[in-house]
Amino acid sequence: MEKNKTHPCFSESGHLKYARMHLPVAPECNIQCNYCNRKFDCLNESRPGVTSEILTPQQAFEKFVLVKQKISDLSVIGFAGPGDALENFDKIKETVALIKQNDPDIIFCLSTNGLRLPEFAQEIIDIGITHITVTINAVDVEIGKLIYSGVNSEFLLKNQLEGLEYITKRGIVCKVNIVAIKGINDFHIEEVVKTAKKLGAFKTNIMPLIPAKETKFYDLPLMSSMELNELRKKCSVYLPQMYHCRQCRADAVGLLHHDRSNEFISKN
Ligand code: CLF
Numbered sequence: 001m002e003k004n005k006t007h008p009c010f011s012e013s014g015h016l017k018y019a020r021m022h023l024p025v026a027p028e029c030n031i032q033c034n035y036c037n038r039k040f041d042c043l044n045e046s047r048p049g050v051t052s053e054i055l056t057p058q059q060a061f062e063k064f065v066l067v068k069q070k071i072s073d074l075s076v077i078g079f080a081g082p083g084d085a086l087e088n089f090d091k092i093k094e095t096v097a098l099i100k101q102n103d104p105d106i107i108f109c110l111s112t113n114g115l116r117l118p119e120f121a122q123e124i125i126d127i128g129i130t131h132i133t134v135t136i137n138a139v140d141v142e143i144g145k146l147i148y149s150g151v152n153s154e155f156l157l158k159n160q161l162e163g164l165e166y167i168t169k170r171g172i173v174c175k176v177n178i179v180a181i182k183g184i185n186d187f188h189i190e191e192v193v194k195t196a197k198k199l200g201a202f203k204t205n206i207m208p209l210i211p212a213k214e215t216k217f218y219d220l221p222l223m224s225s226m227e228l229n230e231l232r233k234k235c236s237v238y239l240p241q242m243y244h245c246r247q248c249r250a251d252a253v254g255l256l257h258h259d260r261s262n263e264f265i266s267k268n
């Protein structure tokens with residue numbers, strides 16, 4: 001919790017001063033969200049239409065060293081795709097180990113769809129990742145079936161909830177991201193937030209669907225910022241809400257409101 005003060009996503013004001021860097025070492029995913037086109041980045045944490053470079057753990061380490069020299073307020077290393085971090089957990093572990101040797105104080109943050117969270121929860125804790133985001137778009141299996149393909153929704157939900165409870169009980173700071181999809185789960189989001197609270201989440205981040213081409217949800221109506229903020233306000237009765245999310249790219253670098261990823265694209 002002490003580290004929250006310097007985490008741009010977990011703190012209310014930290015995003016004005018502290019920078020994060022996403023290291024795109026995780027290309028594979030293990031589910032299919034119906035709003036995701038895998039030609040692009042993971043929509044749970046990214047803008048669509050931006051294809052990130054994929055780095056090996058060694059390349060990611062070298063990028064970290066370079067960026068740290070140029071951005072003194074770099075406080076967080078995040079793993080946010082472009083696939084699912086836990087489907088590529090060996091690469092995450094290797095990257096964390098390399099960076100930790102160089103900087104033992106940096107905060108490590110990981111974002112996942114939660115399918116493999118129970119399997120890796122203890123290892124996540126053991127290697128020193130302190131902040132986790134789990135994207136949970138529904139706590140009702142039937143609604144989940146409308147949102148996900150290529151996975152058993154019941155199994156996904158079970159793992160998301162079990163994994164979330166396991167890590168919050170052991171002191172990991174957790175945020176639950178929810179993609180608000182009009183007509184599909186928007187009326188159900190309050191239930192997701194209530195469940196996140198019950199399982200020990202620190203805050204929730206309700207994000208609007210960004211329609212990606214060639215996906216089932218491409219033609220769905222958009223949620224206005226007013227509708228989104230009303231939903232967040234309603235849910236703030238249960239848990240603090242995030243209002244400053246930028247739906248970052250998988251290789252984002254810098255302050256949330258000032259992306260500098262272009263300056264650091266690898267030449268490899
Ligand atoms: Fe990255 Fe996500 Fe960690 Fe932040 S982003 S892995 S928690 S360090 Fe932040 Fe970007 Fe919103 Fe994510 S603004 S998309 S909530």
Ligand code: SF4
Pocket residue numbers: 029030031032033035036037038041042043044081082083084113
């Ligand atoms: Fe796409 Fe991310 Fe969903 Fe995987 S978890 S299908 S990468 S949005």
